[in-house]
Amino acid sequence: xxxxxxxxxxxxxxxxxxxxxxxxxxxxxxxxxxxxxxxxxxxxxxxxxxxxxxxxxxxxxxxxxxxxxxxxxxxxxxxxxxxxxxxxxxxxxxxxxxxxxxxxxxxxxxxxxxxxxxxxxxxxxxxxxxxxxxxxxxxxxxxxxxxxxxxxxxxxxxxxxxxxxxxxxxxxxxxxxxxxxxxxxxxxxxxxxxxxxxxxxxxxxxxxxxxxxxxxxxxxxxxxxxxxxxxxxxxxxxxxxxxxxxxxxxxxxxxxxxxxxxxxxxxxxxxxxxxxxxxxxxxxxxxxxxxxxxxxxxxxxxxxxxxxxxxxxxxxxxxxxxxxxxxxxxxxxxxxxxxxxxxxxxxxxxxxxxxxxxxxxxxxxxxxxxxxxxxxxxxxxxxxxxxxxxxxxxxxx
Numbered sequence: 001x002x003x004x005x006x007x008x009x010x011x012x013x014x015x016x017x018x019x020x021x022x023x024x025x026x027x028x029x030x031x032x033x034x035x036x037x038x039x040x041x042x043x044x045x046x047x048x049x050x051x052x053x054x055x056x057x058x059x060x061x062x063x064x065x066x067x068x069x070x071x072x073x074x075x076x077x078x079x080x081x082x083x084x085x086x087x088x089x090x091x092x093x094x095x096x097x098x099x100x101x102x103x104x105x106x107x108x109x110x111x112x113x114x115x116x117x118x119x120x121x122x123x124x125x126x127x128x129x130x131x132x133x134x135x136x137x138x139x140x141x142x143x144x145x146x147x148x149x150x151x152x153x154x155x156x157x158x159x160x161x162x163x164x165x166x167x168x169x170x171x172x173x174x175x176x177x178x179x180x181x182x183x184x185x186x187x188x189x190x191x192x193x194x195x196x197x198x199x200x201x202x203x204x205x206x207x208x209x210x211x212x213x214x215x216x217x218x219x220x221x222x223x224x225x226x227x228x229x230x231x232x233x234x235x236x237x238x239x240x241x242x243x244x245x246x247x248x249x250x251x252x253x254x255x256x257x258x259x260x261x262x263x264x265x266x267x268x269x270x271x272x273x274x275x276x277x278x279x280x281x282x283x284x285x286x287x288x289x290x291x292x293x294x295x296x297x298x299x300x301x302x303x304x305x306x307x308x309x310x311x312x313x314x315x316x317x318x319x320x321x322x323x324x325x326x327x328x329x330x331x332x333x334x335x336x337x338x339x340x341x342x343x344x345x346x347x348x349x350x351x352x353x354x355x356x357x358x359x360x361x362x363x364x365x366x367x368x369x370x371x372x373x374x375x376x377x378x379x380x381x382x383x384x385x386x387x388x389x390x391x392x393x394x395x396x397x
Contacts (some may be wrong), residue, residue: 041302075104144178147233154182175229177238224272262316
């Protein structure tokens with residue numbers, strides 16, 4: 001059974017291993033709420049996962065430590081297990097999906113673990129890890145469906161109570177459910193009036209659907225930029241805890257996650273991965289009733305691959321109205337491009353690319369099309385530019 005005593009024991013075991021991450025005020029991210037960020041993206045290994053992994057491994061017997069451990073992960077649990085194994089002198093084998101970001105794979109190797117890449121997603125890596133457990137007698141360190149792992153993640157709630165005792169709500173990412181299970185159980189035991197909200201990606205809503213339908217469900221597939229929470233099926237233990245202690249679960253889109261990553265970088269100089277920004281996305285896009293509440297968003301991880309980051313920034317700019325693409329139908333005569341450029345410049349827009357093409361078959365012989373990419377301030381700015389162009393007589397497609 002998960003007990004509050006176990007959470008406190010985990011807190012003691014982790015005292016000299018992890019850092020107590022800061023809570024910072026974030027007044028610019030969401031309206032009508034006093035928002036704070038719990039910066040687990042700045043934890044050692046770049047995510048909260050080291051908490052549960054280290055505590056679980058600290059409780060292994062000498063014979064279990066001698067045989068070694070095996071784990072599966074989308075990336076962050078792998079690093080947590082690898083570091084915990086290194087500190088305890090234990091041999092670790094980590095199964096990762098072959099689509100895991102290269103940065104996470106290399107970071108796992110850097111802690112001395114042996115990496116086994118498995119074709120598919122997290123759940124395929126999980127099955128491979130179980131094979132190795134049975135064939136080689138290794139101890140399996142589950143990323144979420146384990147009482148000791150959950151207790152380790154619950155230490156975050158003890159820090160929150162100490163750092164922000166008058167908080168009203170906490171928003172937590174959900175993949176398999178280990179993080180929110182530990183936080184929800186601990187908060188509801190010690191401060192039952194605090195609301196605990198969970199967030200999943202719309203492309204991987206396994207816990208959302210399971211809790212909604214009242215039974216554990218497995219998704220046929222998952223697809224999201226939040227690779228750290230791309231889990232097809234929640235654990236039986238985490239499902240039970242979430243069903244009992246979590247107040248509400250919502251979903252956000254990849255575009256909303258991208259916008260949250262961008263906002264955290266620009267406004268708070270914090271780099272997060274998709275899973276790490278998902279709680280902020282829920283607050284930014286009004287997915288939850290947090291109006292007037294002192295709310296904490298948990299930034300669960302910061303291990304985003306730099307090759308993905310550039311694409312995420314591009315989507316985030318589009319999602320937040322910071323860039324816009326306009327298609328304008330023009331008469332093919334001198335001065336048209338000059339007029340378009342003048343209108344945009346006068347209103348403070350910045351043209352970053354222009355594509356001009358003659359009319360296609362079936363359209364006016366004297367017509368042409370102008371496709372422009374702009375840097376803009378927000379959606380109101382885009383609307384202002386569009387109105388000025390149409391008022392001048394241009395036709396927007």
